[in-house]
Amino acid sequence: MSSEPTREESAGLMKYSVENLVPFGPIHPALKEPEYFKLVLEGERIVQVIPRIGYVHRGLEKAAETRPWVQNMYMFERTCGICSFVHSLCYGQAVEGLTMYEVPKRAKYIRLIIAELERIHSHLLWVGLMGHWAGFETLFMWVWRDRELVLDIVEAISGNRVHKSMNAFCGVRRDMPENMEDKIIEKMKYLAGRAQYYRGIIDTEETMLERTENIGRVSADTAEKLCAVGPMARYVGIQHDIRLNDPYAAYDEVPFSIVTRNDGDVLGLLRLRLDELIVSTELVSYAVKHLPDGPIRVKIPPIIPAGEHSAHCEAPRGEIFYYVKSTGGRTPDRVKSRQPTMANLPTALEILKGQTIADVPVVLTAIDPCFGCMDRMSFIDTETNHKWIWSGEQLRQYGINYYRKRRTKN
Amino acid sequence: MLVEIFEAIVFPGVLFTIGMGFLFDWLDRKTAARMQGRIGPKITGPSGILQPLADFLKLLFKEEVIPSHADKTIFLFAPALYFLAPLLSMLFIPILGLTPIAGFEYDILAILFLLAYAAFVVAILSYSSASSFTTVATGRLVLQYVSYEIPLVLAIITAVLYTRNLSVEGIVASQSKLWNIFVMPFAFAVYIIALMAELEKPPFDIPSAKTEIVAGWLTEFSGRALSFLKLTKEVSYVFGSALAVSIFLGGPLGPMFPGVPTAMLYFVYFMVKLLAVGFLIFVLKTALARVKIGQATELFWKILTPVSLAQIILVLVLIQGGILVVS
Numbered sequence: 001m002s003s004e005p006t007r008e009e010s011a012g013l014m015k016y017s018v019e020n021l022v023p024f025g026p027i028h029p030a031l032k033e034p035e036y037f038k039l040v041l042e043g044e045r046i047v048q049v050i051p052r053i054g055y056v057h058r059g060l061e062k063a064a065e066t067r068p069w070v071q072n073m074y075m076f077e078r079t080c081g082i083c084s085f086v087h088s089l090c091y092g093q094a095v096e097g098l099t100m101y102e103v104p105k106r107a108k109y110i111r112l113i114i115a116e117l118e119r120i121h122s123h124l125l126w127v128g129l130m131g132h133w134a135g136f137e138t139l140f141m142w143v144w145r146d147r148e149l150v151l152d153i154v155e156a157i158s159g160n161r162v163h164k165s166m167n168a169f170c171g172v173r174r175d176m177p178e179n180m181e182d183k184i185i186e187k188m189k190y191l192a193g194r195a196q197y198y199r200g201i202i203d204t205e206e207t208m209l210e211r212t213e214n215i216g217r218v219s220a221d222t223a224e225k226l227c228a229v230g231p232m233a234r235y236v237g238i239q240h241d242i243r244l245n246d247p248y249a250a251y252d253e254v255p256f257s258i259v260t261r262n263d264g265d266v267l268g269l270l271r272l273r274l275d276e277l278i279v280s281t282e283l284v285s286y287a288v289k290h291l292p293d294g295p296i297r298v299k300i301p302p303i304i305p306a307g308e309h310s311a312h313c314e315a316p317r318g319e320i321f322y323y324v325k326s327t328g329g330r331t332p333d334r335v336k337s338r339q340p341t342m343a344n345l346p347t348a349l350e351i352l353k354g355q356t357i358a359d360v361p362v363v364l365t366a367i368d369p370c371f372g373c374m375d376r377m378s379f380i381d382t383e384t385n386h387k388w389i390w391s392g393e394q395l396r397q398y399g400i401n402y403y404r405k406r407r408t409k410n
Numbered sequence: 411m412l413v414e415i416f417e418a419i420v421f422p423g424v425l426f427t428i429g430m431g432f433l434f435d436w437l438d439r440k441t442a443a444r445m446q447g448r449i450g451p452k453i454t455g456p457s458g459i460l461q462p463l464a465d466f467l468k469l470l471f472k473e474e475v476i477p478s479h480a481d482k483t484i485f486l487f488a489p490a491l492y493f494l495a496p497l498l499s500m501l502f503i504p505i506l507g508l509t510p511i512a513g514f515e516y517d518i519l520a521i522l523f524l525l526a527y528a529a530f531v532v533a534i535l536s537y538s539s540a541s542s543f544t545t546v547a548t549g550r551l552v553l554q555y556v557s558y559e560i561p562l563v564l565a566i567i568t569a570v571l572y573t574r575n576l577s578v579e580g581i582v583a584s585q586s587k588l589w590n591i592f593v594m595p596f597a598f599a600v601y602i603i604a605l606m607a608e609l610e611k612p613p614f615d616i617p618s619a620k621t622e623i624v625a626g627w628l629t630e631f632s633g634r635a636l637s638f639l640k641l642t643k644e645v646s647y648v649f650g651s652a653l654a655v656s657i658f659l660g661g662p663l664g665p666m667f668p669g670v671p672t673a674m675l676y677f678v679y680f681m682v683k684l685l686a687v688g689f690l691i692f693v694l695k696t697a698l699a700r701v702k703i704g705q706a707t708e709l710f711w712k713i714l715t716p717v718s719l720a721q722i723i724l725v726l727v728l729i730q731g732g733i734l735v736v737s
Binding site: 022023028029044131134135136137138139141142145205207208210211356357358359 | 442445446447448542546549612613615616619620623624696697698699700701702703704705
């Protein structure tokens with residue numbers, strides 16, 4: 001035997017035999033994006049989950065430092081393919097905080113409408129996928145057909161189905177199309193009805209109940225300690241919703257109430273998201289009806305004054321956070337973003353313990369994971385599985401040394 | 411002699427059974443698609459009826475990959491052994507008349523043996539591919555088998571006890587006045603549920619749950635082996651439904667009209683019943699979500715086994731009381 005520790009040893013896996021390890025990912029039919037989870041099993045029961053993230057790290061934060069402020073807005077919109085608008089909104093609000101310009105009221109309402117439409121589409125997508133992961137293909141097909149309605153409305157407003165590119169600094173790029181109010185309100189009513197119908201299915205369908213009830217239980221204390229955000233916090237009764245706690249866009253002007261539940265299981269998440277969907281349809285209808293007149297945009301100079309500012313928004317999956325730092329140039333000095341999946345992953349791994357392998361797709365996807373948004377750079381030696389942490393300064397020094405060495409070699 | 415060979419190999423024997431397998435696959439996909447608001451197969455043949463055949467032929471020409479850890483002998487030959495089980499069993503089902511192609515006095519026992527044999531072969535071939543997913547699938551498969559087998563056999567035994575006959579031919583013949591489903595409705599229900607577990611249809615598609623263990627015990631198979639394994643699943647589907655028709659729905663029996671060839675009438679009645687049972691399973695499978703293996707075992711042992719035992723006792727009591735007459 002060599003004295004070098006094997007991969008399993010250095011990962012602290014010595015006490016588990018290799019037969020008990022089932023790899024979950026990085027390529028797995030239950031995961032839409034690559035991410036790797038090592039499941040330690042006892043029979044069918046999971047005793048430990050070891051995540052290994054970083055498969056789809058794209059270096060967006062670094063890329064932002066080399067692009068003009070405006071371009072970054074559309075780049076950050078591409079952080080996620082589902083909740084795309086809210087990323088540009090949050091980044092935009094962080095940058096707007098550095099300027100002295102006021103966002104027009106009409107633009108604020110349009111932002112709210114798009115953000116809520118996005119929430120409806122994201123929740124519908126998730127409910128459908130939940131059906132797929134629980135082996136209920138019919139629910140998946142039905143829900144995704146209804147989702148097309150939302151995408152059609154979004155396309156009518158913005159011209160795009162997924163990446164709306166609606167935001168601009170201190171405003172929006174396109175006005176609402178004329179004569180759409182009645183159509184949107186009618187479709188919202190229909191969607192609210194469908195959501196009620198799906199609530200009925202979920203509450204009564206025995207096979208679905210068996211798969212989701214009492215699965216993935218977590219207490220409010222644990223969720224709070226592990227910093228769960230969004231629906232993952234609300235389903236254990238924590239009043240955590242940025243729309244209410246720190247209103248942005250036009251959320252302080254429209255009447256709405258957030259949904260919280262005390263179930264703390266996957267079924268509770270399903271109910272919560274469908275209830276939230278109904279609230280969102282009401283919000284959209286209200287905002288469309290009470291859309292104020294006025295300009296939709298204020299033009300601002302391309303150079304942002306020096307300073308630092310942060311903003312947070314309620315994405316469909318939970319709180320997202322953007323921090324920007326400007327030195328008064330054409331490009332940002334630093335942009336930092338934090339996605340809800342990153343915040344919810346510790347909770348998901350905690351509730352996976354004690355579940356069976358059949359629950360893994362259901363529980364892991366109950367947090368509505370978006371690994372592509374979440375992936376961060378971490379330092380890991382793939383040979384020895386050794387992990388370490390560097391400060392920004394150390395990383396910069398490493399980069400300088402690396403390129404210096406390369407230059408001298410050539 | 412030639413007629414017998416034709417009956418065994420072409421119609422209503424092996425080739426007919428395989429054709430029915432393709433038809434069932436197409437109907438299954440079409441029903442599920444309609445229920446889910448989709449269109450389903452459409453291009454190959456009229457309404458896409460040839461799509462299952464096209465899929466089968468396409469897979470035949472694909473490269474076959476054998477995993478390096480696999481037990482090569484079993485991995486290569488077990489699919490063929492598995493393919494035999496439902497094909498052979500189908501020969502015991504009367505279709506064109508009251509006499510099956512290969513029936514004998516105790517053929518119910520042979521059918522029960524072939525059911526066990528099929529499950530055993532699947533477990534072996536799943537284990538021979540030696541990957542993490544198939545290992546988990548094998549465990550689930552065996553557990554599911556021991557769960558559904560007892561209610562399945564008890565449901566068949568109910569009919570045997572009632573008709574005092576151990577051959578499919580005898581059971582079918584005894585239903586000329588009253589179908590068994592009216593005597594033992596619960597046994598029929600238990601049989602259908604157990605059949606869905608045997609065929610790994612939702613909600614019992616646990617050994618091949620695609621979001622958990624990729625394709626279950628099929629994961630490592632490719633090319634020819636995969637095409638034949640998929641076909642075998644469909645043929646088992648046909649056989650399971652045909653057995654339900656024979657035992658509970660009076661097989662090919664029905665009102666006879668003078669002037670029309672009896673074999674044709676028998677065939678039409680049989681097909682109508684077969685498609686009705688198939689359709690029942692298509693609808694159930696589309697409307698339900700997958701359960702977990704523990705929940706499936708609980709369902710079969712805690713609920714369906716007592717129900718089927720109660721059904722047996724009820725039938726016996728009714729016979730003793732003279733309310734039911736053994737025909």
